Amino acid sequence: MSSDHVMNLKLGEFAKIKGGKRMPSGTPLVSYRTDHPYLRIVDFKDGSIDRSNLQYVPNEVFPAISRYVISSKDLYISIVGTIGLVGTVPPDLSGANLTENAAKICEIDSSLINRDYLGYFLRSEVGQAEIRSLAVGSTQPKLALFRIEQIAVPCPPLEVQLGIASLLGALDDRITLLRETNTTLEAIAQALFKSWFIDFDPVRAKAEGRQPEGAIQGCMSAAEGRMPKAAMDATTAALFPDSFEESELGLVPKGWSIGCVGDLANQKKGSVNPLASPEVLFEHYSLPAFDSDQAPVFELGQQIKSNKTPLPDEAVLLSKLNPHIPRVWLPVNHGANAVCSTEFLAYSPQEGVSKELIYCLFVAAEFQQQLCQLVTGTSNSHQRVKPDQVLLVKIPIADKPVLKAFAELAKPLFERVHANRQQAQTLTQLRDTLLPRLISGQLRLPEAESLMEKAL
Template identity: 35%
Template sequence: MGSRGKVRSEEVQSNNWRTSRLEELATVIDSRHKTPKYSEDGLPMVRVVDVKAGPIDLSNAVKVTQEVYEDFSKGRDPEIGDLIISRVGSYGNICYVKTNEKFCLGQNTAFIVPKINWRFLYYQLLSPQVRTQIESLVVGAVQKTISLKNIKSLEIATPSKSEQKAIAHILGTLDDKIELNRRMNETLEAMAQALFKSWFVDFDPVKAKMEGRQPEGMDAETAALFPDKLVESELGLIPEGWGVGQIGNEVTVVGGSTPSTKKPGYWDGGTVHWTTPKDLSGSSDKIIIETARKITEEGLQKIHSGLLPVDTVLLSSRAPVGYLALAKVPIAINQGYIGMKCEKALSPEYVLQWCVSVMDKILQRASGTTFAEISKKNFKPIAVVVPFAQLIKIYSKIVSDIYSKIENNLRENSELSNVRDTLLPELISGKLNVSDWQ
């Protein structure tokens, strides 16, 4: 924000604000009310599950053929500044389009095409005033739904165009920085995974030395630590001199539990981080610094694994299997996790990326009739390559620096989100009036 504008507090909304129905401020376009046929390749289709605050993320979107796309797109490609709202189940979620990539909407979603500043309207739809309206308009006991008619009827307060632009800039600058940090973290995580895969899965440095080449991207001292031969093992070919163990023998595997929610003394005023897999859902960052709930010291006594130390590796063992994180705060876990304390040769960074590399094997060992779950008993025998200790140390030093950057970005994003969430209701209601904006 800097010196480009200033904000002054007002007791009431400015006189130049007016209230209009959403259908006066935007064109609302419903999706097709039918189930599409997905395909292996093609164009992305956005479903309710894909609609989350921020720019639309198409990385996990399903694909449809050109024919299906043309049907569901209704002859219109999305444009930058379009908003998307979910209508059924996870109703009322809002995201926006910020790229020119083509996609179509699946059922139970709708486009909101703004006639006013699109980013201002996006923040208005996230405001407490509008969220309250949405909650009052939802129908359905089992599958909660907001109709297209009710979406169009939402009452939206708007100031002048210049004030819309200023408010959108203030909040948008914060969100843009959050998004930049998120993308940086994805790149950093990819770097950590790529290095692990090269050194400890594909054995690229070993293969280079076998061919008489100097391993790429490392100094001579590090290259000297890699052998120049592959030998047979129960896992297939591995570098000569490296071992193979069971993960349960190489780390301390623990589980968790949930203190009785009927005992207020276990929860009220709690300060101890306590996590469920839900804390990791929707995040690509393999770091956890905050939990939705906290327990008391009395509650902690009811968890047999106790308070796990910083850098414990967490693997969600059910609902669903496969979320991963390094704990960057002392933490207690519920029964939906396998915790790995790295107290021997294998470092936390190595174990985390090893879990990524063998996730197919982990999932294959999960079982269950209601939902998939992997038990500690089935997890512990999974085979793990154990490289020379010095190589693990070098890898971990490189990757711990990467995860420090990821952690710093996460902490900054937490602060930025708090600032945004504090400013949003004040700005969007007119209680904070933006003036002198260039």
């Protein structure tokens, strides 16, 4: 393919731009399901929609904003604050209402451009640079609808566009599969933690004269997500008592102690100033890096403008900022110069405790509810947890052999999660580097397919 065959068109030459709509004054969104999902900027993720916290328009309110919906044939683009998030809406969410902080690219002329190719271009470095150049405002960037029409889009022949979209779509499918597998693996680990340390299922079974159900036999091949129902092996079952006793936290397994988070984890304190080592390469665990697929950023000290917390050897990171948005990070491996944002609290396990256990404790819904009660600040956007209060949260603590048995089951799960995440990041980088080379003609589709096959 030669760049001579590429037409450069303004987006407004082949598509319409229409804005979303805010909710009518005094009518809040609801969390229970109605016939009308409402798509917000926070729901835009990885070129699609994150369904984990969807909000809805009450059915009786919908007629007032019924014209401001997005179709699965359209593209969304964020236009306020976080500029340039671009993606599609799944078919089952077609017809959802769209926030006023976004617009839809609709009525796309398929004789000139392929919708998926356009989406990939707008998410590419070249497309994002074009979008940023048209935004105005520094503290709260905005992208006017008429400026979206001015975005310059390189349009190779349609058959080339289709080939590019198909190739990159295959990469996206693989990335999605890896992420879905990780969601399943983490769910298995979290289900095991809840079963053992919150619901006390093995103890209840023995108290009722039943054999406890298997922990995770075969869990490494259970990526489809079903918890196995085989009987727990006798050695593991013997670690659990067969009765309960009263405690200040209610009924707990007999012989277990009542302690606090500080009995399981140490908080890493201290500070490092990367600017004092301008030529040193730091492995930086920041909040934006967490939100970007939990991928730490490698930066020279001179690029990091504030003090950071050094990571302990066995680290678990818990965000103290806005705990209603849970951010818990388990770095499986990290280097000597690893640091994290001071918005993260860094913990390491006490002797006989695993970082996998600490991670599952912090992720558990029951712990997150307690965490939200420890905040200071009245603004929803700037609430913080008091670090010393986290260590004082009371919990039942099992005997060390039970903790060890949990670690032996959970550790392989998280190692696989880490490997899958690294592969997804590699494929994402490949996808993002292929597009500009394909458009410019530096790379032909057969060559790109060969590169993709090697990566897979």
